[in-house]
Amino acid sequence: MNSKRMLLLVLFAFSLMLVERYFRNITVGLAVFATGRFAEEYLRLFLHSANKHFMTGYRVIFYIMVDAFLQLPDIEPSPLRTFKAFEVDAERWWLDGSLVYMKSLGEHITSHIQDEVDFLFSMAVNQVFQNEFGVETLGPLVAQLHAWWYFRNTKNFPYERRPTSAACIPFGQGDFYYGSLTVGGTPHNILDFIEEYLNGVIHDIKNGLNSTYEKHLNKYFYLNKPTKLLSPEYSWDLAFSPPPQIQYVKVAHDSHRKL
Numbered sequence: 001m002n003s004k005r006m007l008l009l010v011l012f013a014f015s016l017m018l019v020e021r022y023f024r025n026i027t028v029g030l031a032v033f034a035t036g037r038f039a040e041e042y043l044r045l046f047l048h049s050a051n052k053h054f055m056t057g058y059r060v061i062f063y064i065m066v067d068a069f070l071q072l073p074d075i076e077p078s079p080l081r082t083f084k085a086f087e088v089d090a091e092r093w094w095l096d097g098s099l100v101y102m103k104s105l106g107e108h109i110t111s112h113i114q115d116e117v118d119f120l121f122s123m124a125v126n127q128v129f130q131n132e133f134g135v136e137t138l139g140p141l142v143a144q145l146h147a148w149w150y151f152r153n154t155k156n157f158p159y160e161r162r163p164t165s166a167a168c169i170p171f172g173q174g175d176f177y178y179g180s181l182t183v184g185g186t187p188h189n190i191l192d193f194i195e196e197y198l199n200g201v202i203h204d205i206k207n208g209l210n211s212t213y214e215k216h217l218n219k220y221f222y223l224n225k226p227t228k229l230l231s232p233e234y235s236w237d238l239a240f241s242p243p244p245q246i247q248y249v250k251v252a253h254d255s256h257r258k259l
Contacts, residue, residue, distance in 0.1 A: 029062075029116065029120040031063040034046075034065070042125045043070070050062070052078070053133050056134070057080070060080060061084060065085075065101065066086075086108065102198065105190075113187055119185065120190050127181060127252065130251065139226070139227040141225075141228070142182075143178045143228070143230065144178060144182040147235060150177070152177075157174055160219065166219065178221050179235055192224075196216075
């Protein structure tokens with residue numbers, strides 16, 4: 001190993017030590033929404049892997065939002081971990097899944113989550129943690145760079161382009177394309193995003209439009225720049241072989257199987 005690479009590794013280890021010391025007494029929340037055809041299978045894999053790799057050594061509260069028909073997996077929480085399950089009103093299931101989840105998450109943030117955790121992640125259930133997901137990912141507003149679009153030209157990003165949509169990002173603007181499988185930050189900032197997203201959906205419905213959750217997310221990050229960007233290895237799509245830039249996949253997901 002050459003001296004330059006050794007120096008970089010030493011500096012990284014030292015920086016990580018400082019970050020871990022700074023975040024020593026925090027509590028982190030991880031919210032996940034599980035419903036649909038593969039929900040039970042995905043939830044078992046998600047929770048088992050998160051229990052092992054997510055914020056090890058720190059207090060963690062898992063917020064699991066499910067429908068009445070889903071059987072929760074039998075998992076013994078590791079030390080410093082708490083599981084909390086919440087049933088989403090069955091009458092809401094005819095609505096868009098992302099809309100139902102975000103509305104429910106916003107209600108829980110307001111009623112109790114904001115008083116229980118310092119930082120909160122919302123993650124899709126069709127993901128599996130493969131390596132440590134630690135405090136280096138924390139920040140006031142955390143965005144996940146999309147694994148596929150990260151290596152593409154910005155002019156081809158699939159932003160919402162219809163001017164009358166609340167999610168619209170005009171041609172020639174925008175910097176990154178953000179994935180919707182992971183979003184994080186302080187409870188206050190997550191709640192702010194949820195409120196903007198819900199307002200955007202209402203606006204679009206009134207205008208006869210139906211943009212996606214991911215496009216509303218990208219519009220929010222276009223207007224409210226993230227303080228932390230997670231590189232593609234924090235949500236790598238198993239449909240693609242990792243390029244040389246991706247040495248360690250932290251979290252993997254399977255885009256070929258839909259919930």
